[in-house]
Amino acid sequence: MKLRESALGVFGDNRRLPIHRWYPFIEGYSSELVAMALDEARDASVVFDPFGGSGTTSLTAALRGSSSFFTEANPYMAWLADVKVNGTRRAVGSGADCERLIAFAAQVERVRVPTVSSEHPLVIASDRRDYFPPGVAxxxxxxxxxxxxRFDQPLRELALVAVAAAITPSSNMLRRTDLRRRTTKDARPADFRAEVAKNLQMVARDVALAGADVRGWAVQIGDDAKFGWSVDEPITAIVTSPPYLNGTNYGRNTKLELLALGFIDGEAGLEGLRTREITAGINNVAKRNAEPIEFPAVEEVAQRVSNASYDRRIASMVRAYFSDMYHVLRRTASYSAPHAELWLDIGDSRYAGVAVPTHTLLAGVAELSGWCQVDERLLRTRRSYDGSALSQSLLKFRRRDVDGSTGYGL
Ligand SMILES: C[S@@+](CC[C@H](N)C(=O)[O-])C[C@H]1O[C@@H](n2cnc3c(N)ncnc32)[C@H](O)[C@@H]1O
Incomplete structure (x- = not known):
């Protein structure tokens, strides 16, 4: 199949692929991008994604017969990746009868559900902030x-994914870079139960269609790519898309799912997620206590941003972002094989008229943390809020050997 570069860096094509499509994650990238990297990889035997998200890397690896490791800060996203890969394998391996999900889909619009406490965190949040049409929470x-x-494992988790994927579509909110309220120009909220019925059928069909092709496991090794994780065998291939600077708020834009499934017990619980997330938004800046590592090239851009903007947090965010990414890249290098390769999907940004060439700065930080850049591909161009052109690129690195050359002796 001919690869369309512009489609590689976005989730779009995954919407048509079995299992990938269970939870459309606009912030994700395509499985084709991962497949391309793994095809190209010198050794794709031990795959790692420090920013696992909805599990595109792990699922693509598993569909090629490889197990993979990931870290992910958002417990809902980590659960989703686990169910898509491991839940599917558990269902196929145990011979679970997915027809039961289809039977449930046929009744779900009429089934009587237990009365719930008005003290449930989702109900409380919705009562306060009108997140759902009346009664939906x-x-x-x-x-x-x-x-x-109704269901024991492994069917229970598959059914729960079908329910989870219906939550935001049936709310008064839309998932964008943050969760935002629908306006009169947006589509009305979907009917919750009809959405669940559709999702149950899709999940059951996909497990029947593609479940046996999932031949690897996805192993979560931590909830913070920066610190506290390790692997027993050297990583050989890393494919990942870090948060973009001032991009998506990954905790807040999944807060309805986090509340509904009990990953947080109130909106205040988002704070815990925010403290381990990469500093990519101005709201994370004040919460930080560690001083960021200073890089001259980053400092120069941060100074320009600081001179051009009244909001001091923007320059602090720029400094903290690259410092956080240094920790991730350094730790990843230290757990990688000498010949390991790293693919980074990243976009640049602009503040107060000042260009922040994230991909160039990140490549510089990667060089200092044990990686050597060997390639850069433009995936697509985007527009910033002020209309200027921004780019999304795929950077490729090889791990540097201790003597300063890469594992390839380049
Ligand atoms: C661009 S998304 C990754 C999307 C993924 N490639 C996919 O296709 O689903 C970035 C992810 O990084 C996660 N993240 C942010 N800070 C993190 C950290 N310190 N450690 C691990 N994951 C983090 C976010 O929760 C988010 O899911």
């Missing part, structure tokens, strides 16, 4: 409880 909590009663 209780319906969601009730249906989650019904799924728990």
């Amino acid at each position: 209780s319906e969601i909590v009730g249906l989650i409880s019904e799924v728990g009663e």
